[in-house]
Amino acid sequence: MGSYYYLVAQLPSLMYGEHPPMSSAAFRDLAGSLMGGEDAALLDQVSLDPEPRAKPWGKEAGSPALEGGPVYAELLPSGCVFIDRWREWERTLRLNLAQARAQRTKREGGVPVEPPGHPAEAAATALNAMAVEAPLEAELFLDRARWNAIEELQGINYFSRNTVYAYLLKLLLLERHSLFDTEAGFAEYKSLYASILERAQGVSPVGESK
Numbered sequence: 001m002g003s004y005y006y007l008v009a010q011l012p013s014l015m016y017g018e019h020p021p022m023s024s025a026a027f028r029d030l031a032g033s034l035m036g037g038e039d040a041a042l043l044d045q046v047s048l049d050p051e052p053r054a055k056p057w058g059k060e061a062g063s064p065a066l067e068g069g070p071v072y073a074e075l076l077p078s079g080c081v082f083i084d085r086w087r088e089w090e091r092t093l094r095l096n097l098a099q100a101r102a103q104r105t106k107r108e109g110g111v112p113v114e115p116p117g118h119p120a121e122a123a124a125t126a127l128n129a130m131a132v133e134a135p136l137e138a139e140l141f142l143d144r145a146r147w148n149a150i151e152e153l154q155g156i157n158y159f160s161r162n163t164v165y166a167y168l169l170k171l172l173l174l175e176r177h178s179l180f181d182t183e184a185g186f187a188e189y190k191s192l193y194a195s196i197l198e199r200a201q202g203v204s205p206v207g208e209s210k
Contacts, residue, residue, distance in 0.1 A: 007034045008159050016143075038079070043168065046083060046169060048169065048172050049090075086150065086169065129145075143173050143177070150173075
């Protein structure tokens with residue numbers, strides 16, 4: 001692991017609720033070209049889904065958080081503490097949401113996995129979200145909580161790989177709120193990509209000067 005100053009320093013700031021400056025797919029390509037092998041490989045494991053490789057319980061619905069969504073029995077280690085902590089947070093949120101909804105609808109059998117109480121903030125967010133009557137407002141409430149959790153879990157080393165992974169998660173959240181303008185976005189991405197590559201000349205894949 002190294003410092004990704006020349007990548008992170010040039011990234012446009014992200015604000016919750018605004019249109020993303022590039023797509024998550026474009027950012028994966030950009031970051032992957034500038035990160036070290038192991039760190040770059042972990043980009044494929046960055047997802048809003050707490051465990052993409054596991055088998056989900058229940059059905060996907062229009063609102064995966066409030067309509068049941070996937071519930072996971074266990075999390076598989078990713079090789080990155082930040083990613084693992086994010087998955088734990090999201091899993092706790094989803095399991096507690098599923099349980100709360102089962103109790104509200106009096107669904108027989110409930111959920112097959114006992115919702116964890118840690119992290120406490122995730123469990124509390126689930127209960128608070130169930131008190132929001134409007135589905136859209138509830139989703140916005142949940143995504144704002146996710147955004148805040150990502151920032152907290154990111155840590156204080158701003159130019160580490162955690163910041164890159166956190167940036168990708170935020171882009172994924174922003175994509176949930178808006179349709180990406182492909183033509184304009186691609187033009188901006190090419191310009192940003194060229195700018196970062198130019199500043200990164202003479203820098204090794206892990207961000208250390210050659």
